[in-house]
Amino acid sequence: MQRGHLHPISSLIREANAIFYKMGFTIAEGPLLESEWYNFDALNVPTDHPARDMQDTFYIKDEPGYVLRTHTSGVQIRYMTEQMKKGILPPYRIIAPGKCFRNEATDITHEAEFFQIEGLAVGEDISLAHLKGTFAGFFSEIFKGQVDIRFRPSYFPFTEPSIEVDMRLTSKTAPEKLRDKWIEIGGAGMIHPKVLENCGVDSKKYQGYAFGPGLDRIAMLKWGIDDIRLMHSADLRFINQF
């Protein structure tokens, strides 16, 4: 019997889980149809923030207060709130890979449905230096070779400081298209104190980082995939290559 093929996103999630599991991360989950509390409010996104505009977010008919999640960040809130309710204090380490939605027209780099991998590490002394170490470790395994990590300033309501993370593949075995170039891989930062407080976590005692790179983009970089829409194409001319 000839084996079937694993979707590249599933392969990437499988690999990511194996890498993060070794670093102490567990997988956490949340629904795709999410309340505005988890998707926006608890994440310190103000009521009138442009991100909530109708043109960016899918709202649900006859169910005010619900959206198709625009990011996996709501899982941070779900996980920490649940732990605190159970009386389990930090340290916490989770990843949350999953589907997200953005209400936009699609093209080769934009898709209304896409995959993100959320990550969160909370403890008494988890710092941006740990974030740099985590990214360097993760991406050097995913891209099989030495990786430099660079932070640039950015802004997200749910992190402070907020950063944009770039990587640079330096090993000779890296694909030539990617080698020695800074490539943007996603947003991250230190969890905003208000976000911790919204989950009942003492922000004076605990701090931590969060990140949320797009998995489609990582897959596209890793395998040189030229069109994000292939991910949801269900086309075996694509999937059978993996």
Next chain:
Amino acid sequence: MLISRLWLQKFFDKPLPDAQALADALTLHAFEIESVKAEILDVKVTANRGHDCLSHRGIAKELSAILNITLAKDPLLKKEAAAFKKAQNLNVSIENPILCSRYIAVRITGVKVGQSPDWLRIHLESVGQKSINNVVDAANFVMLNIGQPMHVFDASKLTAKDGRLHIGIRNAKANEKIETLDGKTYSLTDSNLTIVDRNSNAILAIAGIKGGKSAEVGETTTDVILESANFDGIAVRKASQALKLRTDASIRFEQILSPVLAEFGMHDCVELILKIAGGEAEGFVDEYSEKQKDRAVSITTSEVNRTLGTEFKERGIADTFTRLGFPFELNNGTFAVTPPFERLDLNIPADLTEEIGRIAGYQKIAEVALPIFPKAVDINKNFYTAEHVREKLISIGYSEVYTSIFSDKGERAVINKVGGERPYLRSSLLDGLTEAVEKNARNKDILGVQEVKLFEIGSIWDAGKEEIVVGIAGEHEEPSELPLSKYSLELSEPKSYEDYPISKTESYRSFARFPFIVRDIALWVPVITEANQVEKVIKDNAGGLIIRLELFDRFEKGSKVSFAFRLVFQSAERTLTDDEANTIMENIYAAAKKKGWEVR
């Protein structure tokens, strides 16, 4: 936002580095740069810095801190809320101070409207603005220079009562209309804030968004009213969206500006107009009831280092604050910082940590491995089960797909899908999977598979809830689906994840999307002839368009054997014609005959 290096230079005595170097400095320490063209940078100011950075002064201030070069001329420091001489013949009434926290107006008489001086015209044009006339250009320049939107009205178009003019700021009434400066007419609603002539009740401008045609400043204008105001950001954003009218002014007000900025805008603009258009400022009105208060934000050196994972010293932090122009007091290791009025983004200690991190440079942060996690790492049962199911299905020939969650039917729908197609959330995976099987079945010849068999693990919305299900479908089977939780029940509590294989593929190769053509060929050859010999002859004579060649039948009869091959032709550039395929086949037949083989 377009920023000119030459314009930035006006703030410094020392020569600035070249545009690319400025772009690099901003990229690593402040904002992304969309492009650098000659002396012009396109800066993507983040949403938290619209308060202070949508201007040349804002970017100059950033560069001053980043490059550690003194801002020789800071227009926001030069005057201590200089005394405004009170106007005798001008009134301002604000209906709702929540929507308009400050309104400064001045009447200037005897201006001479004409062309702008070259330096002004060149500066404006360098950042893509059109020069209109000296008075309007002065207002525009101040906005682009320090970030305060300004507006100028022709005072003679307003109605005087007892020799006094009266500006009002009120919400429009439903169906009031305005013709704006660009000649378009907008119907307003009661949520649109407007500037009106109180004496005639005529609408002069849509507050913070665009001026009206009725009080336009033109060549014959001699008396003007200059406005420097502060409008509520959220109200401006909503009005601008509803009217589909975004302007340089509305973009700035949307980001929320400090009401203090208005007085600097007014001073700079009056000064510039008097200089380049003459006239006399007759006195100001400044309606400003709820004053912005100073606030202190405190942080310690150890807090900074704990968050960033750095080893900054007190002196280094003090130096960073000084470079940023933040007044601070240092007591027993605690910095109490009073943010400058325009920095509305600085409110909590973490905001200061970010300032130190980005100005000192995130490259100073080392890569540190996480400490060992002190607890057992939970195994996620859903993920464990999904992985188990994936492996099981793949091992019996099913391939995994992801299909869209949107459908043309279902229990729930989104209200605002672009294009409006398939607004429902799927209540089953099977429609999507069945469609995918049909689509792939048509490509079987180029895929080289016997049978298309697919599965998906994904969310559906059925019977009032969201659930993850496993769906399978194939060409020769009824599609079916089961909740993932059903599979989960059959598995015992996992202790660790299984080590299932990941893709070994190094890189993806894009496939041709043009239609392909299939041809079969069967040949009688001597029984001693191997299949690969026949295959080679076919390949050698098939040209560059053959993408697949497969032996699908073989049988012997006496001293001969029959081989049947399937050939698939496809071009990456165009749709092939039957004639082209026929020509290729003729070549192959001819080559076969030459070998003495018989075409069946």
